[in-house]
Amino acid sequence: MSSHAVPAGAGHDETFDEHHWRSLGVDHMKLAFWTFLGSDCFFFGSLIGTYMYYRGQSLVGPYPRDVFDVNITSISTFLLLMSSFTMVLAVLGAKTGKRGMTLVNLALTAAMGSAFVAFQMYEFAHFYHAGLTLQGNLFGSTFYILTGFHGTHVAIGVLWLLLSMFWYGKGWIRGDEGNAIEVAGLYWHFVDIVWIVIFTVVYLMEFVA
């Protein structure tokens, strides 16, 4: 039973800063976000797996080569890649306390992200008019679902960047500002990397053979 006394000085000394104690030494938000990204890998993994499972299985057209225009998609891919670069600069700015640099680069990143989404909307409209529908064949179903969910991720990312700008600009971020921007950056890079995989699997592979 609890018949044991607790002597003075039990435990650690009073200087121990429990509010900043992190047994892994990482920020909570960052750690949680890494696990989320790991989880999201399985989400996209399943979608990409579905695409692969049905690749070349469509019973009727249009087939990928009938509609793809790799040049256009390469431009939007390039934009997304560049936006990762500005994202790095934004994080750097936030870490070193250069507010102007952070804000400008967040804005640039959001702009390029929006451009990517706009390209995708254009592409969807274009494909749709070329006869590729969600229902028409397996290619349509798998293509729209996979790229659509990726596009949604990008759109959410843009929203996040804009909110971060607002928040950061107002000085509302509590605690480590660099960290908060860095977490947004993690998301952004992740979405970017996923796109590289999608671009390779969905577009480029059509043109290797």
Added chain:
Amino acid sequence: MSTAATTEVEHHADVHEEEDNSLWSWLTTVDHKRIGKLYMFSALIFFAMGGLEALFIRVQLMYPEQSEFISAQTYNEMFTMHATTMVFLAIMPLSAAFFNFLIPLQIGARDVAFPRMNALSYWLFLFGGIFLNVPIFLKLLGVVGVTPDGGWFGYANMTLSKYSPGMSIDFWILGLAILGNSSMMAGFNFITTILNLRAPGMTLFRMPIFTWMSLVVQFLIVMSFPMVTVGLLLMLFDRSFGTNFYFPPNGGDPLLWQHLFWLFGHPEVYILILPAMGIVSEVLPVFARKPLFGAPFVIFSGIMIGFVGFGVWSHHMFTTGLGPVADAAFSTTTMLIAVPTAVKIFNWIATMWGGKISFTLPNVYAITFVFLFTIGGLSGVMHASPPVDLQQQDSYFIVAHFHYVLVGGALMGLFSGITFYWPKMYGRKLPDGLGWIAWALFFAGINVTFFPMHFLGAMGMIRRSWQYPAGVGLEGYNLMATVGAFLIATGFAFFFVNLIRGLLGAGEKVGDDPWDAATLEWSMASPPPHYNFRKLPVVHSDRPLWDEKHEGGSPVSQAVIGKDAPAHVEMPPPSYWPLLLALFQGGFFAAFLIGGGGGKFDASAFGTQVMVQLVMGLGMLFTMFAWIREDARPR
């Protein structure tokens, strides 16, 4: 106050007398212990509903060729809702109750890493559970014709609109999506908590086994739920928007659903069992008065189970004709996974071996777990062999297998946990008398119900059949199983009444550490103050409290005097944003029913759906804004 000596057992008894118990305080709570209790009682209520559904099934099967106690349609609905409820609304949240209540106490933390997100997980779970059950009430009111009837595995293309028109499957899909959302969020939270909030000195290998098993489970959750989420999304699109993922006429393959489902489904069975294994690993050593035998083996075998668990899914698909290579591969991995499982069983037995065992109620539940789980594990290895499984698949033999592991295993382990940790939760032991009657009824009931099912399966009785022929020898065992089901139901009634009596103040008052246990959760008052630890302990071994009491180790136990937190402790204030965010999020999901519900796309209603979802989305955005602002408040 750290010098106060705590000499009386009842020392902390009235620390919590003035605790705020208003409804509002529960709706806005972010305290992990309260959220744990909410999970526990919600899960037990859902368990009772799932049990009622099981009784309908068993009464229908009591006699052969019994025409219609319930119709074939109702029968399908009953087994679907029974399994879905038991898996997602009873066992998982009951485990979550312990993740919540125990993990911060075991690792020496004041709360989880994200207390408000934790509350959000609970509310989402509750809404998802209610949402799943809405069709039952709608049917009782005569509004809809059917409730979900596609089985807990929801096999396509049976669940596509062609064969399942109406809203029922849509409720099921969206309900599972909401529940998955809740579990994944809890997963991120607990992984962060366990890795990042361990008290000084609590290295990974000093963590209690329950926390370890929980950590493995959280990884399983965050890795496996996305896959079934994708599966469900594709199904929703097939049903609502006419895509072709599982629809053969346009080239779709129903097996894709089976892959996505079982890629999640097998890890899921370990999500269901590992927490119970963790609890049993805490209980057995305490009552054997020995440390857990080979604790590192128990930990590593848990990790191994988690890993290999992702590579065995196709043992649920042997009969679909995947081909000899795939069958051989999955058969091998399935037999492999039985090894770490057996390692654990040997560890538990070795823990008891030569110990001074006291047969208290929690301990007897734990021993029951070991015994019944072993039976279920043995039948599991049998259908790891494809030729054997070809005979057993979809027969009552499988039903016997998974009920031994789930009811005899997971549930008994969790009940061991409830009886073991009740004194910590409420400061009193559960009254023993009713508790023993309940246990006896469970033990008898489980065996009387599920053991005969092995024979029924071997004789060829098909799972999910609404009727069965007379005169082929199935009568006796079926009658027996039905009698057993009523024994279990009576047992649960006693168990539940006992808990209610406990809540109302029955049971012997106890001190901080009534079982003379070894780990940190027993080092503070029962029930713990909301800040848990007056001072975060410094840990020097994997049995810190035991070492303090019996080995002259450095002290970790807490003198708690008074209700208020010590000055240096900052606890997160209550918040209503989690509840609101859950409402908006739930509403967003539910709105899919407007345009796409009923298995067909309704263009005119789709506009309404988008409007509703826009409103819900804005609500979510606003709530998140407020949420962050609340955080940003100067303190």
